[in-house]
Amino acid sequence: MHIIACIKQVPRDNTVAIDAHKRIDASGIEPILNLFDEYALEAALSLNDEHGGDVTVLSLGTDETVDQLRRSLAMGATNAVLVTADGEPDIASAVSIVRGAIGTLPAADVIVCGRTATDDESAAFGPMLAQALGWTHVTYVTKILSSSATTLELERSLEDETEVVSVALPVLISVGKGDVEPRFPSLLRVRKYAKAEVPVIAAAAFTNVSTVVDRIPPAARKAGEIIAGPDVASKVRTLVDRLIADQAL
């Protein structure tokens, strides 16, 4: 089974600055692997544990992204590919670029990606990539219940219900936070892959269909309030009164 895991590097937190050109300035903030991509990679690796084959981890990024790809190799991926592009592709362009890169790889049975990226929060990349490939996609997957060489049985966690879906391969799944925590790399693999050469695919020129004209950073969170009172019972009463008054209860 060949599984492709699409991953993205994001800033650790969202305290980013917006520069004069309305671009996100994440300098000084630690770059990390998108949280949900870690769960997606774990899903890919556990399928690989069961069925063997290859897990190719692919990222559209910059030279800096190589660290995340090497870390993914240390976690258990068998191949890594960095895709680079000049300029800042919008989601439609990113999908087109990644689709082109996937075309250069051996045929895949499953593509995994995180349900959303914690930087742009669009949740559109996975479904759009599946559409571009003409593949079935299943979103909000939190568990792989069973798998064979031709089908996956998946659990989807939706707002009000949990759905169990059986789907034929090939399929793209976007993965959310489930019960299975992503594995840590072992030091043997850290040593083996810390300096791994990662092949680079340079994307052809692209034309964005959308342009960001403004960005408004999230408002800073307000400080909490400490409720005073002579004893715990009266503090709790005040708290509950406030919650009712604020319609939180």
Added chain:
Amino acid sequence: MDFTANYDMFLNEEHDLLRQTVRDFTEREVAPNIRAWDRSGAEHGEGPETRTHIRPLIEKMGKLGFLGICFPAKYGGAGMDYLALAVLCEELERMDSFLRVVASVHVGLNSMTIFQWGTEAQKMKYLKPQAEGKQIGAYGLTEPNSGTDAGAMTTTARRDGDHYVLNGEKIWISLSDIADTFVVFAKTDPSKGNRGISCFIVERSMPGFSSYPLHGKLGVRAGNTGGIVFQDMRVPVENRLGEEGEGFKIAMTALDSGRYTVAAGAVGGIQGALEASVKYAKERHTFGVPIGDHQLVKRMISNMVRKMDMGRLLVYKAGWMKNAGRRNTRETTLGKWHATVSSWESADDAVQIHGAYGFSDEYPVERFLRNARGGVIYEGTRELQELLQADFAMGTRELAPKLRCELPAYNKDAWEAE
């Protein structure tokens, strides 16, 4: 900011990915629980029977390769170098000292000592399963009435045919109730002073061995510390590490390894205190500005940065010397002295920056302070390290000539060969 950037004269991509891995591990597996684990040590005492978190966590560290980090693959290790051991210890203590203590006693004091002095058979029997994390090692030198004055130990080992019979008690033993094997010291000839001390690898399963937990420690409460007792414990001759009478030298070289891990851990401890202080100094406002705008708070933060960077450079220099196979007692003790004292002072400043909140365990800094105090005492007191530096400088102490067994220099190809 990334306080660990720009050390590429010592570190490479392997160390960077290692740091990331250990940090992810501590943030995910330990951070959500550490306050409760630390409290449990005060409430329930330190016996493993009430401390169910310790064994599973050590098992996880073993599976990831942390417990064999700097040993050749043929002995079950991860094949990384001695600087990797420093990075591991920094990241462990950045979270909590009890994690670094595991690395200090299992890797530094026990496994590295067997690696340096052990026969091939001893390395295969003890080092390999320890490096693979299948067995846990600890170390016993200190006794109820002998600490810095190790030569005053009263534990004895009497030869009886192809066995030694050990009697005595060791105290302040980290992982006393958890470890499977212990590198311990006993007098085979009490008339010869330090030259009458020998070293042994003993197993918990040997008849006559018992252990007990200590209660009421100031810090490192998430871990397990206690005593071990030998009552007519018969130890096979093949478990003697080194020659008879070589024990004192072995103990001192073990401390070259152990102090290195303590020093590196203390650097991580300073970083933990610094990061908590920087965060709080930006959040907390007084007189209409963040407290980080006040000059005396800035001074405490800049002092932490200075002490941390100096400590890190001293530790990496000692690690670089270990990699090159050079004796490093002077450099290691200097690093241990500076880093542990600085870690205590930095935690104290961190509590001060946090004000009254720093006085409660709502924030981690009071735990950092309690934990840091131990490092100023164990594996060679602040005073001993201070005396050593003067003696080295004045030429009144010289390193012993070449030892019969030196700690092997790091050799990447040999280390990585299966």
